[in-house]
Amino acid sequence: MLKKIQKGLKNSRGFSLIELIVVIAILGVLAGVAAPNLVRYIDESRKKADVANATIIANAVITGIADETIKPDDYGDGVLLSSTATGSIVTAIKNSLNNSEIPTPQYGSDLLFAVWIDNDGRVVVGVAGNNADIDNVDAITELYPNNTTY
Secondary structure (H helix, E strand, O other), rough: OHHHHHHHHHHHOOOOHHHHHHHHHHHHHHHHHHHHHHHHHHHHHHHHHHHHHHHHHHHHHHHHHHHHOHHHHHHOOOEEEEOOOHHHHHHHHHHHHOOOOOOOOOOOOOEEEEEOOOOOOOEEEEEEEEEOOOOOOOEEEEEEEOOOOO
């Protein structure tokens, strides 16, 4: 039996150069098709994470209004939630998150969450650039309550 195995190994040969090139070409085509889809799925998951975080932030603000730690009249213009932001909205959000850091948007490194309470008492959460003017609603992409993506 050992002789049969040795004889089989002597007669076997490796892949030819053409076979290897064909396999590499097929793998290249597959990678070229799969890579853009992978990037798109990553972007979509980051956007969905931002919508989920916006919902968490909005729920924390709504809870703060309900237990009267946030007064809606104080935040008609809104607030950008940076790492240095202060105020009752920031405190309510941190308390809701067990004193952890306020989440930052995953989709863009130069974005911050923005929170404001409109004239109807509706809590709105969106994303805006670091240097955005909170009074300019056009500079803010709303994520909550409409759960729109950007």
